[in-house]
Amino acid sequence: MARVVVLGAGISGHTAALHLRRMLDARHEVVVVSPKADWNWIPSNIWVGVGRMTGSQVTFPLAPVYAKKGIDFRQAKAVALHPEGDGDQTRGSVDVVYTLATRDGERERVEYDYLINATGPKLNFAATPGLGPDGHTLSVCTAEHAELTADAFAEVIRKLERGERQTLVIGVGHGTCTCEGAAFEYTFNVEHELRMRGLRERAEIIYLTNEYELGDFGVGGMSFKQNGFVTTSQLWTESLFKERGVKAISKAHVQKVEEGRLYYETLDGEEGTLDFDFAMLLPPFRGADLQAFDRHGDEITSDVFAPNGFLKVDANYTAKPFEEWRAEDWPRTYVTPKYPNLFGVGIAFAPPHPISRPRKSPKGTVISPAPPRTGMPSGLMGRQVARSIADMIQKGATTPTHTASMAEMGAACVASAGAGFRRGTAASMTMFPVVPDYAKFPGYGRSLRETTGEIGLAGHWIKHMLHLMFIYKAKGRPGWFLVPE
Amino acid sequence: MSATQPTPGASHDERGTPVAKTVPDELASSTAPMPTKHTVRMRTNIPFQVVRFGIVNLKMLRMVLKSHN
Numbered sequence: 001m002a003r004v005v006v007l008g009a010g011i012s013g014h015t016a017a018l019h020l021r022r023m024l025d026a027r028h029e030v031v032v033v034s035p036k037a038d039w040n041w042i043p044s045n046i047w048v049g050v051g052r053m054t055g056s057q058v059t060f061p062l063a064p065v066y067a068k069k070g071i072d073f074r075q076a077k078a079v080a081l082h083p084e085g086d087g088d089q090t091r092g093s094v095d096v097v098y099t100l101a102t103r104d105g106e107r108e109r110v111e112y113d114y115l116i117n118a119t120g121p122k123l124n125f126a127a128t129p130g131l132g133p134d135g136h137t138l139s140v141c142t143a144e145h146a147e148l149t150a151d152a153f154a155e156v157i158r159k160l161e162r163g164e165r166q167t168l169v170i171g172v173g174h175g176t177c178t179c180e181g182a183a184f185e186y187t188f189n190v191e192h193e194l195r196m197r198g199l200r201e202r203a204e205i206i207y208l209t210n211e212y213e214l215g216d217f218g219v220g221g222m223s224f225k226q227n228g229f230v231t232t233s234q235l236w237t238e239s240l241f242k243e244r245g246v247k248a249i250s251k252a253h254v255q256k257v258e259e260g261r262l263y264y265e266t267l268d269g270e271e272g273t274l275d276f277d278f279a280m281l282l283p284p285f286r287g288a289d290l291q292a293f294d295r296h297g298d299e300i301t302s303d304v305f306a307p308n309g310f311l312k313v314d315a316n317y318t319a320k321p322f323e324e325w326r327a328e329d330w331p332r333t334y335v336t337p338k339y340p341n342l343f344g345v346g347i348a349f350a351p352p353h354p355i356s357r358p359r360k361s362p363k364g365t366v367i368s369p370a371p372p373r374t375g376m377p378s379g380l381m382g383r384q385v386a387r388s389i390a391d392m393i394q395k396g397a398t399t400p401t402h403t404a405s406m407a408e409m410g411a412a413c414v415a416s417a418g419a420g421f422r423r424g425t426a427a428s429m430t431m432f433p434v435v436p437d438y439a440k441f442p443g444y445g446r447s448l449r450e451t452t453g454e455i456g457l458a459g460h461w462i463k464h465m466l467h468l469m470f471i472y473k474a475k476g477r478p479g480w481f482l483v484p485e
Numbered sequence: 486m487s488a489t490q491p492t493p494g495a496s497h498d499e500r501g502t503p504v505a506k507t508v509p510d511e512l513a514s515s516t517a518p519m520p521t522k523h524t525v526r527m528r529t530n531i532p533f534q535v536v537r538f539g540i541v542n543l544k545m546l547r548m549v550l551k552s553h554n
Contacts, residue, residue, distance in 0.1 A: 238517035243525070248511050380552060409552035412545040425528055428541045430548045450548060456528040458538035462545070484549045 002028045002393045005094060005112040007078045007288075009034035009062055011042070011375065012346025013118030015382035015485060018476055021069050023390040030070075031110060035077040035099045037061055039474050040143050043375065044467045046185045048146035049280065050153055050193050052419045055143035058467075065476050075100035076108065078119065078288065083304065083339045084295040092341060114389045117311045117344040118382065121285030124174075128283070130257030131173040137257055137279040140186055149280055153190065156278045160199040166277045169262065171208035173281030175253030175367035178218050179374065180211055183282055184237075185416045190280075191244050192418025192425075200245075206274065207241070207248045208281070210367050212267070212359060214238050214248055218369035220356045222431055223444040224453050230444070233429075236453060240417065240427075249274070251359075253367045254281065269362040285347060285370065287311065304336065311344030312336060315352040322357050327407035327437035329353065333400035334385050340399070343389070345381040347373055355435055376411045377434055379485030380404045407435035410450055414463040417455060426459030428452075 004024070006017045009032050020030045038059040047053040066073035076096035083092050086109075093111045098104060123141050125132030132139060138152055139145040156166050170187040172180060187207050194200045207214075215221050215237030222233040241248055251267035262279065265271045287309025292301045306312055313336055316329040329352040336342045344350070355371045373381075381404045388400035395401075410432030417425045430452050436445025444451075473483040527533050 235517045238512055238515045239520065242512050242515060242517055242519055250511060376549070376552070410548040411552075412548050422531070423529060428545070430544055432548060432551065450551070452544055454537065454541065456537055457531070457534040458541055461534075461538055462541060484553055 002113040003031060003111065004029070004114045004116070004389055004393075005031045005033060005110055006116045006118060007033050007094065008118035008120050008346070008348065009036065009039060010118060010120045010346060010378075012120075012348075012378040012382035013116065014039060014062075014474055015379045016116050016118060016345065016386040017066075017071055018069065018474075018480065019383050019386035020390060021071050022481060023386065024393060026070065028393060029072060031072040031074065031112075032062075032066060033074045033076050033078055033094070033096050033110065034062065035075065037063065037075055037100075038143070039065075041467060041471050041474070042141075043182075043463070045140045045143060045146040046182060046189055046416060047419055048143055049138075049140040049149040049186055050189045050419070051150040052189075052193075055147045058146075058471075059143050060471065060475060065474075069476050074098070074108070074110070076103075078290055081115075081290055081292040081304065082295070083115075083292060083336075083342050086293070086295055086297070090295070092339070112341075114341045114392070115343070116382075116385055116389070117290075117342070117348045118346050119288035119290065119348045121347045122288050122309065123283045124286045125283045127176075128173050128254050128256060130262075131254065131281060131283060135257055136259050137173060137262075137281045139282060140182065140280060141282065152278055153193075156203075157194075157197065157199065159277070160194070160197075160202045163202070165202050165204070167204045167206065167275060169206045169208055169274055169276040169279040169281070171206075171249075171252075171281055172210050172284075173254045173257070174284040175210045175361075175365055176370055177210055177282055177284045178370040178372050179282055180209055180217050180369055181372065181413065181415050183207070183209065183280075184217070186280055187246060188240070188244065188417035189419060191246055192420075192423075196418075196420070196423065205246045206276075207246055208252055208254070208264070208274070209248070209250050210252060210369055211250050212356065212368065214241060214250060216356050216369060218354075218356055218372045219431065219434065220436060220445075222429070222446065222451050222453070223448065224451055225448050230448065233453065240455065251367055253361065253365050257281075265361055265363065265365060265367075267359055267361050267367050287348060287350075303338070306350035308350070310350035311342075311348055313344045313349045315350065317350070317352050320353075325353055327405075327433070327435055327439065330405050330407045330435050332403040332405040332408075333388060334381055334404070335388075335400050343385045343400075345385050346378040349373070349381075371435075373406065375413065376485060377404070377406050377409060380409055383485050405435075407433050407437055409433060414459050414466065416460065416463050419460065421461075422457070424460030425455055425457055426463050427455045428459040428462060
């Protein structure tokens with residue numbers, strides 16, 4: 001009998017747990033440890049943030065799903081990792097602290113034969129003084145945050161209806177943020193909602209981003225074939241901003257936020273302020289606060305985790321300049337180099353380097369997007385690692401048998417630009433591969449045939465369809481595994 | 486309140502911070518093309534978008550299958 005423990009129940013961890021339970025026979029245990037009681041389809045949080053959906057439409061309780069599937073769910077937060085065991089105990093283990101109301105604060109040691117770290121990001125609002133719902137800005141990172149944001153947005157609408165002018169700043173709250181796509185989506189959903197209500201003229205909407213140019217999205221931008229020419233995601237995105245009258249400040253790092261005012265610097269060395277009535281700024285991410293110890297009790301956190309808290313896996317972490325980055329640097333199996341039974345997937349694994357070119361301001365502040373690893377790549381990693389572990393348990397494989405390199409997989413991304421069955425629009429994009437491979441695709445780094453983009457109502461229908469499909473899949477309803485990641 | 490951003494030589498506000506009166510529009514000098522009225526209209530034209538729905542889904546399915554393999 002083997003026990004597989006999955007830390008985290010987001011897109012990657014939940015996918016891995018469901019597949020493991022499907023593939024492993026009942027003799028083997030699948031345990032999920034997650035501090036949150038609910039699963040959240042995060043891509044739809046932007047619709048919660050403008051009041052188009054409620055929090056309950058993008059979440060559901062995990063416990064009944066896991067009970068039905070035969071997965072042992074422990075609502076707890078992992079705090080310490082013992083990959084070599086502890087003392088005479090040679091089996092790996094993880095210390096968890098319960099967040100479940102009836103066992104709140106109780107500490108427990110959970111032993112494992114295989115561990116998947118899918119803890120996702122820690123929302124690092126503390127990186128920027130005054131950032132976040134406990135400070136002076138809003139967020140759509142969780143359903144709860146998005147509901148608070150929707151309340152604040154409703155207040156903005158009431159003020160606009162009274163004839164007041166409002167300034168809305170939407171974007172990222174630090175120079176090293178990722179998920180610019182979500183900020184882009186929220187910007188255009190806000191713009192769409194105000195335009196549909198006839199209030200757009202009284203609102204100034206400003207997109208504040210750490211991207212060097214619009215359309216970078218943390219993947220270094222994209223090139224598309226369009227009408228016989230190769231165009232870029234920069235031109236494509238700028239066109240949308242111009243059409244919708246949204247202003248942009250790019251290459252920016254937010255230094256601090258006060259009530260109604262934020263301070264920023266740019267890659268050009270300028271420093272300044274921006275006054276706002278409403279600000280939704282995404283935080284930078286870091287890894288969950290997990291410590292690691294060897295079997296003698298000595299701390300080995302810095303061996304197992306990168307300085308940003310993400311788990312080191314089978315990537316090439318050698319520091320080298322942008323020109324020397326290679327597709328092969330990216331991990332393929334997500335197993336840690338030292339522990340063959342410890343894996344890191346989704347946002348929890350440490351990327352070898354960014355995808356966008358790194359840049360610093362004259363003051364030395366890093367202002368460039370961190371690489372995104374959410375959505376389709378995240379789900380695919382979870383599934384492939386689950387398949388590898390199933391083969392190791394049931395077929396005696398000694399090394400992982402399945403791969404999911406971001407330099408060998410593509411991604412389909414639908415970025416909403418406004419909701420509505422008849423008036424909504426979204427940018428439907430595909431790219432292959434996610435991490436550019438200039439050896440395989442000289443010039444552009446990606447396949448021009450497989451990298452596409454278009455804006456239209458069809459994209460909105462697809463995003464809504466994906467919302468329904470992925471919640472169906474995550475609930476483990478009949479045939480769930482036929483829905484691809 | 487109104488949006489402000491500094492420019493060299495700008496005036497200072499009550500907190501001593503350099504400010505300008507308006508946010509400079511970074512996109513004013515952009516060479517990005519504006520869509521024509523026809524293009525914008527077709528983005529929400531239902532019969533046209535039904536066709537695009539099928540085509541985009543096929544493109545995405547091809548991407549998903551390629552990545553899963």
